[in-house]
Amino acid sequence: MLETPLQVSEVFRADQFELAMLGINLLKGILGFVIAYIAYRGYRRNESRPMLYISTGFILLLAVPFVSFAVAISLVAAVDLPPVAEQGVVVVSELSQLIGLLVIVYALRM
Template sequence: MSLFPTARELMEPWMIANFVLSIVLSLVIVYQTFRGYRRHGSRPMLFLALGVVLITIVPTVVSLVAAQYVSAVVFGSTIAPLSQSIRVVGLTSIVYSLYVRR
């Protein structure tokens, strides 16, 4: 046992705070874009909200849950590509929101 904390022990609170902050900010953005959709019936806003959810929240939650229940081999061969695919669908949704007409 050391008198001084390790770098990992020092970084853990920052990593948790960063994770929580990124989820909260993502939810604020999604909420505002969904409000814009509901208020104006704007389909681009709906696809923008969907894209933000698919880029930020879903892959993070999938990875976090999977890291607790699957092995590193399964995570690397299945979950990581799945998370990346979800992000690509999210980016596609955002690009679609930029070019779709009401």
């Protein structure tokens, strides 16, 4: 039997993948702002502190990472950032998500 190497095909090219991920992150950021705004309106209408915490949690969970990555991308385009700065953006994003989840859990336990 004749052996032939397996053929590997890419589903997405690198630029298509980055564009798709940017679009997904944009939708996540917008959705985070919308959910936070609706929760904040609920807080203002009912003066419910848990709704304020839920609003804050969603801002930290979805909006802050989006904004931090958008700022990092624009800085990378303008100035060549060192890898440490890029790692800092990832750490800020991950911590923001963790704190956002903890705030939402706290609000649900109130």
